[in-house]
Amino acid sequence: MTEMTDRSASTATSGGPVIDARDLRIWYGTDRGPVKAVDGVSFTLRKGEILGLVGESGCGKSTLGRGLLGLLPEGAKMDGQLRFNGEDLLALPKKQMFAKRGAELGMIFQEPLTRLNPLMRISEHFEETLKAHEKRIGKAEIERRSMEVLRLMGIPPTRFRSYPHEFSGGMRQRLMIALSLVLRPSFVVADEPTTALDVLVEAQIIRILHDLRREFDTSLLLITHNLGIIAEACDRVAVMYAGEVVEIGDARDVFAEPQHPYTRELLRSTISLASTGLNFIPGAPPDLVDPPPGCHFHPRCPDAMNVCATTHPIQREMKNGSRTQCWAADLRNGYAQDLTPEQTTPLSREEISVADEA
Amino acid sequence: MSAGSGSLPRYILQRLLLIIPMMWVLITVVFILLRVAPGDPVSAAVGGKLDEEALDQRRAALGLDRPLYVQYLEYLGNVVRLNFGETISDNRPIINIIRDNGGATLTLTLGAFLFALLIGIPLGLYAGRRRDTASDVSIRIFGVITYAAPIFWTGLLLVILVAPTGWPTFDIASPITKFEVEPVTRIILVDAMIAGNWDAVIDILQHHVLPCFTLGLLLAGVFIRLVRVNILQTLKDDYVEAARARGIAERHVIRRHAFRNALVPVITVIGLQVALTMSGAILTEKTFNWPGLGTQLVDYLTARDYAAVQGIVTFIAIVVVITSVLVDVLNAVIDPRVRY
Ligand SMILES: Nc1ncnc2c1ncn2[C@@H]1O[C@H](COP(=O)(O)OP(=O)(O)O)[C@@H](O)[C@H]1O
Numbered sequence: 001m002t003e004m005t006d007r008s009a010s011t012a013t014s015g016g017p018v019i020d021a022r023d024l025r026i027w028y029g030t031d032r033g034p035v036k037a038v039d040g041v042s043f044t045l046r047k048g049e050i051l052g053l054v055g056e057s058g059c060g061k062s063t064l065g066r067g068l069l070g071l072l073p074e075g076a077k078m079d080g081q082l083r084f085n086g087e088d089l090l091a092l093p094k095k096q097m098f099a100k101r102g103a104e105l106g107m108i109f110q111e112p113l114t115r116l117n118p119l120m121r122i123s124e125h126f127e128e129t130l131k132a133h134e135k136r137i138g139k140a141e142i143e144r145r146s147m148e149v150l151r152l153m154g155i156p157p158t159r160f161r162s163y164p165h166e167f168s169g170g171m172r173q174r175l176m177i178a179l180s181l182v183l184r185p186s187f188v189v190a191d192e193p194t195t196a197l198d199v200l201v202e203a204q205i206i207r208i209l210h211d212l213r214r215e216f217d218t219s220l221l222l223i224t225h226n227l228g229i230i231a232e233a234c235d236r237v238a239v240m241y242a243g244e245v246v247e248i249g250d251a252r253d254v255f256a257e258p259q260h261p262y263t264r265e266l267l268r269s270t271i272s273l274a275s276t277g278l279n280f281i282p283g284a285p286p287d288l289v290d291p292p293p294g295c296h297f298h299p300r301c302p303d304a305m306n307v308c309a310t311t312h313p314i315q316r317e318m319k320n321g322s323r324t325q326c327w328a329a330d331l332r333n334g335y336a337q338d339l340t341p342e343q344t345t346p347l348s349r350e351e352i353s354v355a356d357e358a
Numbered sequence: 359m360s361a362g363s364g365s366l367p368r369y370i371l372q373r374l375l376l377i378i379p380m381m382w383v384l385i386t387v388v389f390i391l392l393r394v395a396p397g398d399p400v401s402a403a404v405g406g407k408l409d410e411e412a413l414d415q416r417r418a419a420l421g422l423d424r425p426l427y428v429q430y431l432e433y434l435g436n437v438v439r440l441n442f443g444e445t446i447s448d449n450r451p452i453i454n455i456i457r458d459n460g461g462a463t464l465t466l467t468l469g470a471f472l473f474a475l476l477i478g479i480p481l482g483l484y485a486g487r488r489r490d491t492a493s494d495v496s497i498r499i500f501g502v503i504t505y506a507a508p509i510f511w512t513g514l515l516l517v518i519l520v521a522p523t524g525w526p527t528f529d530i531a532s533p534i535t536k537f538e539v540e541p542v543t544r545i546i547l548v549d550a551m552i553a554g555n556w557d558a559v560i561d562i563l564q565h566h567v568l569p570c571f572t573l574g575l576l577l578a579g580v581f582i583r584l585v586r587v588n589i590l591q592t593l594k595d596d597y598v599e600a601a602r603a604r605g606i607a608e609r610h611v612i613r614r615h616a617f618r619n620a621l622v623p624v625i626t627v628i629g630l631q632v633a634l635t636m637s638g639a640i641l642t643e644k645t646f647n648w649p650g651l652g653t654q655l656v657d658y659l660t661a662r663d664y665a666a667v668q669g670i671v672t673f674i675a676i677v678v679v680i681t682s683v684l685v686d687v688l689n690a691v692i693d694p695r696v697r698y
């Protein structure tokens with residue numbers, strides 16, 4: 001706890017958090033019923049802070065990231081509370097949301113190769129972006145400001161009028177970062193920005209993102225399924241499972257002493273595989289149309305008790321300062337002392353072991 | 359990661375050089391097809407009117423008694439010198455037919471493309487934007503019908519629809535206008551403009567509307583489908599979402615990213631549709647009694663004048679090849695990716 005406050009004190013200025021999300025819910029309408037991709041997520045993000053969001057593929061990370069920018073596809077619904085520098089984003093008219101996007105809220109995507117319009121020069125991308133938010137901006141000013149961020153990203157000014165296909169993957173991702181930073185947004189979502197790139201380029205991009213707070217004081221939500229990246233670049237980490245944040249806290253604390261069994265298993269599998277990002281937690285993530293009752297993780301959890309299969313755990317603050325929703329963690333941290341012995345008996349499950357044999 | 363602009367001239371040169379082998383293949387095919395066609399050209403064209411000896415003389419005069427390879431080489435040599443030969447039935451140089459009737463075909467096809475783009479692109483874009491709505495479904499059905507309907511059927515239907523208004527149809531269409539116009543370029547619309555005869559210009563334009571519209575509808579069907587599919591694709595493309603994420607207003611995203619990128623393949627398809635347009639033009643000309651190359655071709659075909667058919671088809675083949683290559687080049691100028 002003390003460490004965390006110390007570290008953020010250097011970067012956080014006055015006032016509240018940049019992002020304050022409470023009980024966010026996002027679901028996609030499908031023929032099978034609503035896919036509850038984000039199911040009651042709460043977190044805050046302070047100025048200049050980097051929050052890592054980690055979890056298996058399909059757990060709702062991208063949906064959450066897009067939802068924060070109001071970039072959800074048609075047919076998706078969102079409710080809960082979302083404040084950006086105190087302003088209620090969900091109540092904002094569409095037009096004002098457009099004005100914020102790009103200027104105050106930025107997004108960096110996974111696939112840099114396809115995110116630039118192949119028919120437009122890099123200069124035209126910058127011009128379009130700057131003009132969208134500053135109608136009266138002149139040619140010289142566009143060029144000056146574009147060059148400034150491009151230089152920061154290590155792109156030579158001579159390439160300003162090139163077409164996207166003339167750049168390598170790593171350079172294109174740096175172009176995308178430059179493009180999302182040219183208006184100095186105070187909050188940026190980076191959705192697996194290095195997954196499509198090779199390891200050397202990955203390290204370079206992560207360093208750039210890490211340096212953002214020094215250059216721009218940007219708050220960053222860094223989505224990844226690679227725990228190594230989180231350890232390297234993030235102040236705090238949120239672990240997502242089946243649409244929920246099951247554990248969130250100071251990155252060092254969570255890594256040193258994971259409270260949630262899913263976090264623990266994720267770390268264990270990552271270490272054993274030398275941070276390739278793949279993991280071998282037995283079983284598959286649940287169907288988000290009809291997730292398991294109680295704790296969504298209980299069919300796969302080695303620590304599962306009877307109570308886990310019936311009653312959803314509540315998110316509580318643990319002794320190390322992280323917030324976790326897990327019955328077993330509750331018991332260790334002095335919560336849920338009224339559970340009966342029957343409820344705390346390890347869950348017996350024939351189906352799972354049968355499935356494992358198969 | 360090669361330099362961007364330096365490779366464009368090279369690409370254009372490559373494409374232009376490609377004209378030669380493409381042309382060679384095409385005219386060889388024309389030559390072979392006409393040799394394997396049943397019957398011998400001379401007796402087919404003028405048979406019955408002359409006795410056997412006279413026919414032999416005609417054959418010898420045309421060089422048809424020589425070995426095939428000699429004829430082939432001579433044909434190639436002539437084509438290179440833009441000599442398309444003479445008709446057998448009435449001894450007209452083919453080049454004169456092209457000169458006198460080519461203009462009418464040119465304005466017909468250009469007008470048709472104009473209509474096709476004016477109809478096809480907006481309808482295709484609209485249908486794609488309003489995917490699966492009633493208007494989308496109607497536009498798609500319209501596109502299928504215009505593409506599938508036979509030209510003479512569309513043409514006659516339009517004539518019947520338009521006739522009560524007194525709009526000029528095909529009754530006086532050959533030649534295109536009743537006005538006398540001094541031939542300069544032999545493209546009658548241009549000649550009328552040069553002469554400053556604006557009554558004639560208006561009359562000529564009016565006569566163009568129905569044939570151009572008929573042929574245009576056929577092509578519009580192609581464009582509707584193509585543009586609709588493209589816009590559905592580009593609306594899903596990653597750079598469109600990325601543009602939204604930068605706060606570009608939706609109408610700019612649609613116009614600058616989705617529409618523009620959806621239209622690039624249209625240029626390629628125009629290149630691919632030149633052959634379809636030509637065959638459509640022939641049928642349209644017959645339907646409207648239009649004094650173009652197509653009518654000439656059909657007339658000589660009916661007369662079984664193979665020399666005339668060979669000359670006209672060779673010319674049309676050359677036009678198709680050159681147009682396709684020029685469209686390729688245009689495409690490369692517009693889309694930087696094509697050059698690689
Ligand atoms: N447009 C959509 N329509 C319906 N379901 C979707 C859509 N996008 C994502 N989903 C579903 O929502 C869940 C979360 O997806 P996503 O946010 O992409 O996860 P992640 O980024 O963690 O891999 C997945 O089950 C996915 O199948």
Ligand code: SF4
Binds near residue numbers: 261262305313325326
């Ligand atoms: S609540 Fe139970 S099942 Fe869920 S993670 Fe904790 S111990 Fe495992």
Ligand SMILES: [Mg+2]
Binds near residue numbers: 058061062063
């Ligand atoms: Mg994702």
